[in-house]
Amino acid sequence: MKPELLLSVDTKQRFSLDPRTKLYMLLIFSIVMIDGKTDGISFWLKPALSLLPFLLLLSGRRRKAAAIYLSVFCVSWITNLFLLDYLGTAAKIIVSLLTQLGMRWFPGAMMGYYLLSTTKVSEFVLAMQRMHIPEAFIIPFSVMFRFFPTISEEAESIGNAMRMRGITGKKFFKNPQAVLEYRIVPFMMSVVTIGNDLSAAALTRGLGNGKKRTSICKIGFHWKDLALMLVVTAVLLVFLFFSGGLK
Amino acid sequence: MIELKNVSFQYEQGNSKGKIENIDLTIHDGEVVLLCGESGCGKTTLTRLMNGLIPHYYEGTLTGQMIVEGIDVKNVSLYALSGVVGSVFQNPRTQFFTVDTTSEIAFGCENLGIDAEEINSRMEKTVSALKIRDLLNRSLFALSGGEKQKIACASVSAMEPKIFVLDEPSSNLDIESIRELKNVLREWKAQGKTIVIAEHRLYYLMDIADRVLYMTDGHIKENLPIADFRKKTTDELQSLGLRALQSEDFSRMKGAVGATRQLYIRDFEAAYKNASGGRKQKQKVLDIPDLMIPQGSVVGVVGNNGAGKTSFANNLCGLFQTAKGCMSMEGKTYMAGQRMKICYMVMQDVNHQLFTESVLDEILLSLDNADEEKAILEAEKIMESLHISEFREAHPMSLSGGQKQRVAIASAVASGKQIIVFDEPTSGLDYRHMKEVAENLRELSSLGKTLFIVTHDPELIAECCNYFVFIEKGKVLWSDGWNRISRERLQRFFAFEGD
Numbered sequence: 001m002k003p004e005l006l007l008s009v010d011t012k013q014r015f016s017l018d019p020r021t022k023l024y025m026l027l028i029f030s031i032v033m034i035d036g037k038t039d040g041i042s043f044w045l046k047p048a049l050s051l052l053p054f055l056l057l058l059s060g061r062r063r064k065a066a067a068i069y070l071s072v073f074c075v076s077w078i079t080n081l082f083l084l085d086y087l088g089t090a091a092k093i094i095v096s097l098l099t100q101l102g103m104r105w106f107p108g109a110m111m112g113y114y115l116l117s118t119t120k121v122s123e124f125v126l127a128m129q130r131m132h133i134p135e136a137f138i139i140p141f142s143v144m145f146r147f148f149p150t151i152s153e154e155a156e157s158i159g160n161a162m163r164m165r166g167i168t169g170k171k172f173f174k175n176p177q178a179v180l181e182y183r184i185v186p187f188m189m190s191v192v193t194i195g196n197d198l199s200a201a202a203l204t205r206g207l208g209n210g211k212k213r214t215s216i217c218k219i220g221f222h223w224k225d226l227a228l229m230l231v232v233t234a235v236l237l238v239f240l241f242f243s244g245g246l247k
Numbered sequence: 248m249i250e251l252k253n254v255s256f257q258y259e260q261g262n263s264k265g266k267i268e269n270i271d272l273t274i275h276d277g278e279v280v281l282l283c284g285e286s287g288c289g290k291t292t293l294t295r296l297m298n299g300l301i302p303h304y305y306e307g308t309l310t311g312q313m314i315v316e317g318i319d320v321k322n323v324s325l326y327a328l329s330g331v332v333g334s335v336f337q338n339p340r341t342q343f344f345t346v347d348t349t350s351e352i353a354f355g356c357e358n359l360g361i362d363a364e365e366i367n368s369r370m371e372k373t374v375s376a377l378k379i380r381d382l383l384n385r386s387l388f389a390l391s392g393g394e395k396q397k398i399a400c401a402s403v404s405a406m407e408p409k410i411f412v413l414d415e416p417s418s419n420l421d422i423e424s425i426r427e428l429k430n431v432l433r434e435w436k437a438q439g440k441t442i443v444i445a446e447h448r449l450y451y452l453m454d455i456a457d458r459v460l461y462m463t464d465g466h467i468k469e470n471l472p473i474a475d476f477r478k479k480t481t482d483e484l485q486s487l488g489l490r491a492l493q494s495e496d497f498s499r500m501k502g503a504v505g506a507t508r509q510l511y512i513r514d515f516e517a518a519y520k521n522a523s524g525g526r527k528q529k530q531k532v533l534d535i536p537d538l539m540i541p542q543g544s545v546v547g548v549v550g551n552n553g554a555g556k557t558s559f560a561n562n563l564c565g566l567f568q569t570a571k572g573c574m575s576m577e578g579k580t581y582m583a584g585q586r587m588k589i590c591y592m593v594m595q596d597v598n599h600q601l602f603t604e605s606v607l608d609e610i611l612l613s614l615d616n617a618d619e620e621k622a623i624l625e626a627e628k629i630m631e632s633l634h635i636s637e638f639r640e641a642h643p644m645s646l647s648g649g650q651k652q653r654v655a656i657a658s659a660v661a662s663g664k665q666i667i668v669f670d671e672p673t674s675g676l677d678y679r680h681m682k683e684v685a686e687n688l689r690e691l692s693s694l695g696k697t698l699f700i701v702t703h704d705p706e707l708i709a710e711c712c713n714y715f716v717f718i719e720k721g722k723v724l725w726s727d728g729w730n731r732i733s734r735e736r737l738q739r740f741f742a743f744e745g746d
Contacts, residue, residue, distance in 0.1 A: 122350040146346050149388050154599070160566045161600035164587055165613060165658070182602035189598055189644055197341035204298050205402070206329030207344070211360035216353045216367060 015059035019127035021225040022115045025052070028232040030108040032239050036100065038081055041242040046103075047077060049235055053110045060118040069110045076102025121145045126215045139208060143198070154190050158183060249274040249297055249410065249441070254311035255465075256292060256301060265292045267465040270311070274443065276409070279436055281452050281473075282445040284462035285488040285677045290445040293462070294414045296320070297443055299328040316409055330359055333403035337415040337675060339395035348385045348398050355406040366405070373405045376434050391552045393424025400431045411435055413444040417451065418675035421552040421703045422741060425451050447677050450492050450743055453477060461487060488679045494743045495705035497734045510666075510697060512538040514572035517558045517721075533558040533721045535572070540714065541728070542576065545692050547712035548701045549740065555721040556701045560668045563699065564590040576665065591659040595671040597651045601643040606635055606654050609643055613661035626661065633657050633687065649680050656687055660694070667691060668699045673707045685710035705741040 032049060035042070050073050057066035080099040084092055125142045162168070162182060172179045202208070250273050257266040267289040274280050282290040295301040302309045303325040313320040316331050333355075336342050345351045352373065356366040374380050379397055387395065396416060403411065417425050429451050435442055436455060446452060459476040461469040469476075481491050517533035533555045540546055548556050562570045565586035574581050581589060594600055603609045610626040630636045633653045638646060643654050652672065659667050669688070673681045681704065688711045692698055700712060708715075715733055716726045717740075727733040 120350075121346050143344055146344060146387075150340065157594065157596070157599045160592075161594065162602070164564065164566070164591060165600070165602070165662070166615065167602070167612075185644075186599050186602060190596065193598075194341050197336065197338060198344070200300055200304055201334070201336055201342035202344060203304055203325050204300065204329055204332070204334040205344075205355040205406070206326050206358040209324075209326035209329065209358060211358070214357050214360055214362055214366065216350070216357070216363050216370070 015056075015224070016118075017228070018219050018221055018225050019115070019119050019124050020131065020219075021221070021229055022119065023127075024229055025232050026108070026111045026115055028236050029053070029111050032236060033107045034104050035239075036104060038077075041238065045235065045239060050077075050103075050107050052232075053107060053114055056114050056118075057110065060114060062114070062117060065110070065113065065117075069106070072102050072106055076100075076106070120217070122215065122217045123219050126217045126219055129213065129215070130219070135208065135213075143202075150194060151191065154194075155187060158186050158190075161186075248276055248314075248316065249443070250312075250314040251296065252312040252314075254296065254309070254313055256296065256307055256309045258292075258305065258307040265289055265465075267292050267296075267462075270465075270467060272460075272467065274441060276441055277436075277439045279432075279442040279455055279457045280444070281449070281456040281459045282443065282462065283447070283449060283459060283489055284468075285679060288462040289465040290460075290462050291414055292465075294334075294412045294443060294445050297410070298332045298334045298412045299323075299325045300334075329355070330406060331408055332410045332412055333406055333408035335396070335399050335403055335411070335413045335416050337418045339392045339399060339419055342399050343387055343395065343402075346387055348382050348387060348390070351387060351398050352383075352401045352405050355402050359406065369405045369407065373401050376438075377401050377404065377431055391424070392419045393421060393427065393552055396420060396424065397427060397431065400428070404431075404435070408440075410441045410443070413442070413446075415446055415675055416444070417446065417448050419671075422743075423551050426743070429455065447490055447675065449490050450494055453492055461489075485678055488677055490678050490681075490706060494738070494741055495709050497705070497709050497737050499709055508542040508577065510540040510542050511575040512540065512563075512572065513574070515559065515562050516571040517555075517562055517567065517569065531721055533562060535559070535721075535723050538716070538723055538726060540697065540716070540726070542697055543692065543695055544714040544728070545688060545698045545700065545712050546714045546716055547708045548699055548716050548718065549708070549737070550718035550724075554718045556718050557670065558721070559716075559718060560592065560670060560699065560701050563666070564592045564668055566592070589664050590666045590668060591662055591664040592668040592670060593652065593655045593659060593672060595674060597648070597655045598644070600655055600658075601651060604642055605640050606630065606643055606646075606657075607639045609654055610657050610661045613658040629657050629660050632690065633660075649676070649683060652684070653687060656691065660691065665695075666697050666699070668701070670701050671703070672700065673702065673704045678706075681707055682710065705737070708737065 029049065029052065033046065038046070054066050054070045057063075057069065076099040079095065080103060084096055084099075087095060121142060125138055128138050128141070162179075167179055167182055251270050254270045255266075255268045257263070264287045270293070282293060284290050292301065295305060296313055297315060297320075299315075299320050301307070302321060309321070315328065318327060318331065320328065343351050344354055349370075352370055353366050356369060361369075374383065377397065377400065379401055382390070382394055382398060387398070390398065396419075400416075417428055420428060425448070432442060432444070432452075432455050444452065444456075453473070456473050459469070459471050459473060460467050461471070477492060479487075479492070481493075484491065512535060515533055515535040515538070516531065518531045548559060550556050561567055562572065562583070563574070563586065565583040567583075570583035570586070572583065574586060576589070601609060603612055607623070607626055607630070610629055611622055614622045614625060627636070630639060633656060635650065635653050635657060638650060638654075643651060646654065656667075672684050672688075676684065685707055688698060688700065692711070699716075700707070702708060714726070714728050715737070717724045717736070725733075725736065
């Protein structure tokens with residue numbers, strides 16, 4: 001199984017959101033969490049908000065990711081607030097760096113992971129259409145998702161061929177330029193061929209013919225989406241007013 | 248209706264390959280027309296004229312008039328044809344655009360701007376007509392080549408074109424998938440669609456096609472009703488460079504291999520994490536406790552797609568990090584990591600294994616001989632034996648598919664490895680090129696190499712294999728040399744209904 005960035009098929013989800021809601025939440029969430037304050041309103045607001053990705057991941061049946069996320073956040077938060085003062089200077093720098101990552105960046109990353117791991121490519125493409133992003137961006141973007149696994153297959157196959165010819169680490173140090181060339185040239189050739197074939201097939205199936213594309217996907221805003229958007233907007237406003245905004 | 252009036256075309260690069268000259272042709276509604284002929288005869292060009300890729304995508308000089316369903320192909324854009332002519336291409340990997348099967352079937356319709364309800368009802372029709380309900384809502388990356396090809400057919404079918412144009416759709420398919428492709432074609436024919444299909448494998452189309460066009464050098468040499476075409480004997484067909492019309496009967500079986508030494512294979516195993524199940528359950532895709540192969544034989548590795556043939560080949564060459572088991576040859580035992588030193592694989596896509604700027608360099612790279620003069624002499628000898636001396640200075644990427652394959656074989660010979668594995672060496676080849684490959688394989692065999700050939704091509708097997716390993720569900724079902732029983736088993740496996 002090759003790595004896939006977005007979902008390709010439906011998973012049974014009890015709680016499905018519009019991709020646009022997910023994007024909006026990701027944006028607000030990142031703005032609030034990336035700020036480093038832990039005093040005042042942030043002391044209550046951030047731990048409360050940090051539960052959001054946890055619950056969402058649970059609803060998307062990503063239990064393991066949810067558990068890892070919650071424990072990393074809690075440990076970082078508690079360490080940062082209560083334990084840092086007891087450490088020596090050197091240890092303090094290192095530990096505080098790690099905890100900052102854990103409480104400021106990691107939650108945003110997990111929110112992004114939630115977006116990717118619970119959204120189908122076709123849903124995402126449709127959401128982009130609804131947001132009036134131009135076709136010239138959407139088409140390459142959607143084909144890209146289908147291209148990644150193919151590219152990794154090609155690269156793997158070329159890697160195998162090289163090992164079979166004995167072009168390995170030892171030869172690399174003798175002549176690094178040649179070894180890089182051996183890897184890049186066949187790779188480029190096959191990517192170009194695949195790209196050519198793909199474009200020909202796309203044209204015969206009427207891609208980019210200027211008509212407005214339709215979609216069999218169903219996305220749309222429901223009360224869940226509205227509620228969540230209101231909640232995160234409220235959080236943002238509270239955060240901006242009561243903690244003096246971003247530094 | 249498709250009408251071509253005095254059409255000539257030549258590709259831009261000044262390459263005369265694939266050109267066509269003064270073609271006059273009428274294809275009526277509901278007709279199923281088979282285009283055949285050797286590689287480079289112009290049959291692919293003809294299909295491209297019909298779906299508009301010529302002149303709108305592939306550039307060149309075009310004269311004459313082409314009218315498809317009343318549309319003059321030259322004067323409209325490609326999009327005007329996209330709802331009228333549906334195209335299926337050779338390579339299943341390079342004709343899908345989404346990541347899941349359901350979206351893929353809807354893809355063409357979505358582009359045409361058909362509304363969602365209509366698409367859903369068309370999808371329902373297509374799915375039940377082509378019997379692919381079990382393929383819905385699956386990841387395309389988890390499908391086999393045959394399944395992908397069926398999805399490509401379904402996607403085109405949902406657009407409900409009047410004409411279907413297929414360019415060698417069976418090249419990458421196994422026998423089971425070809426049977427299913429045949430059912431798809433039969434369904435389209437029953438719906439009264441016009442079908443134009445360019446193909447090397449002829450036998451599966453004999454009771455579907457209405458008319459056969461035989462092409463050479465860009466001309467239509469023969470234009471025969473199917474009944475007349477079927478009267479041709481195998482010898483006649485072979486002199487035209489065509490594959491057989493019947494399933495192979497393996498009557499030309501060779502004697503058994505007289506080898507006394509054997510290769511022992513023990514505990515070949517491979518497992519993947521079950522991709523679809525979600526649970527991290529390991530699924531064994533290869534499980535061979537022990538197997539004996541006469542050294543120096545040409546082994547046909549046979550079985551359906553997904554049976555584990557490729558896993559077997561990869562494991563044999565030690566290509567996976569996870570490769571397991573051992574192999575003994577001439578008293579030495581090779582573990583997975585060491586097998587790469589004695590095994591060489593000629594891949595299906597030979598482009599992946601040609602690295603240098605000239606054919607000579609390619610062979611020198613494998614020789615790895617410190618004494619340059621000696622190495623060049625040796626390389627000359629190898630090139631001579633494989634008839635590639637004339638290309639010694641050419642860039643491997645500028646050669647034709649068959650020539651590239653010979654270069655890959657040459658570097659295998661140069662590397663001095665004793666075991667050479669071929670992955671589908673004849674997919675998409677016509678009779679003459681298949682014979683050439685068989686010739687090369689026999690040549691290699693006479694050098695004392697042991698060859699493993701993973702193939703779906705019954706004619707290649709009949710030409711050159713003398714030992715067989717039949718793999719099903721990751722296990723070796725049987726392995727044997729030529730005898731009455733193995734012959735019958737092969738006949739049954741490659742038999743085509745209606746013969």
